[in-house]
């Protein structure tokens with residue numbers, strides 16, 4: 420097992436492929452995400468952004484290459500010439516460093532906001548209830564929701580639910596947070612509050628991989644922007660490089676479509 | 686024409702109450718055991734391993750497509766030939782539990798499937814054990830989602846206890862039909878019998894609505 424040093428990437432994706440049956444949806448993906456880096460994945464619908472994120476979390480089994488989380492291979496055990504699925508226990512050990520936030524929030528509806536945040540602290544980290552509640556309240560406070568601790572998800576707005584989901588993901592003190600279009604299911608007026616929480620996290624030095632259609636967020640907050648198209652990384656660079664530098668035609672077209680969609684004034 | 690003779694009922698009231706208690710007792714035990722068994726069967730039905738899934742699917746199909754009466758006969762009269770000796774009440778409760786398990790299992794499976802996959806993915810990423818996911822996230826939601834179906838199945842199983850009279854379990858049907866044939870007060874005993882089942886079904890359904898109201902308050906989406 421490798422001990423990660425300060426500058427080793429937290430996430431390393433090397434020559435990674437993913438097929439669903441005959442359909443290859445990710446082709447030879449290479450990525451490094453370093454501590455405190457914010458990486459935004461952009462690209463047209465169906466380009467494989469979610470699949471890439473899900474392979475990194477091993478919610479999907481990648482079909483070739485490697486994904487290393489803090490130096491540890493996720494999901495598989497590689498021997499001389501054979502690759503075997505890792506046991507749940509091994510998988511959990513590697514995943515311990517990871518949190519994920521989904522488009523659909525996926526809060527547990529039968530638990531309060533505080534219950535959602537503390538559940539892993541009690542069941543996985545085995546903290547006692549009192550200690551877990553203190554920690555949970557601090558996390559809810561961080562996303563501006565300590566007053567809503569005893570509300571059930573159904574009693575919260577979409578923006579509030581997503582902020583609870585972020586607090587829940589933070590509970591396990593992950594070294595990297597994955598976001599899959601965290602604001603796409605929200606009413607426009609609620610997008611800002613979630614993006615603000617994500618900006619705060621970025622400023623605190625959280626390592627994040629964010630699939631997003633919010634180009635403003637990518638331009639403002641990302642250290643690296645990755646443009647994915649038909650399962651391939653077409654361009655990777657600083658926001659300035661990607662948004663202002665020379666562009667491959669597919670990116671040009673993607674950004675043009677985005678501008679057209681978001682233009683409200685001709 | 687003989688008038689409706691309430692006296693027959695009053696005279697046999699202690700016996701009838703005993704029968705009522707036995708019916709409730711059998712229903713409660715059969716349902717409880719049936720739910721436990723049904724939960725295990727549901728887990729088997731959802732298993733990724735065919736070696737579990739196929740035989741359990743077969744079990745469910747067999748139970749659902751044969752009459753309960755025949756299953757009960759097999760257990761009670763056929764059991765001794767493979768070394769299973771049960772008294773009538775035991776055979777009745779176990780038989781009904783097995784019968785119910787197939788229906789409960791289908792219900793549980795539907796309930797489990799109604800829980801969005803993403804909720805379980807979050808738990809997986811956070812390192813929850815399979816047992817914790819089942820007991821803390823899946824079962825509490827599944828139970829709320831299926832309350833109406835649960836009430837239905839429980840009412841049906843409650844009525845099926847009448848079949849236990851055939852293997853001489855002294856439950857309501859056994860007692861009241863017995864009184865009926867001794868006293869020839871068929872109308873009276875059968876009316877009371879029907880009323881008793883009606884009361885049982887109605888109470889189950891009230892209990893279900895109450896539970897549903899309490900539980901689903903926080904589950905609206």
Ligand SMILES: Nc1ncnc2c1ncn2[C@@H]1O[C@H](COP(=O)(O)OP(=O)(O)OP(=O)(O)O)[C@@H](O)[C@H]1O
Nearest residue numbers: 439442444462463464465466467468469470471600
């Ligand atoms: N479970 C699956 N089984 C089969 N094919 C899948 C599965 N999940 C995704 N795909 C396919 O993989 C491709 C990439 O899908 P993916 O969801 O990763 O795209 P995306 O970039 O996230 O798109 P969007 O912006 O619409 O969310 C699509 O062609 C999709 O049909």
Ligand SMILES: [Mg+2]
Nearest residue numbers: 468469470600
């Ligand atoms: Mg997607």
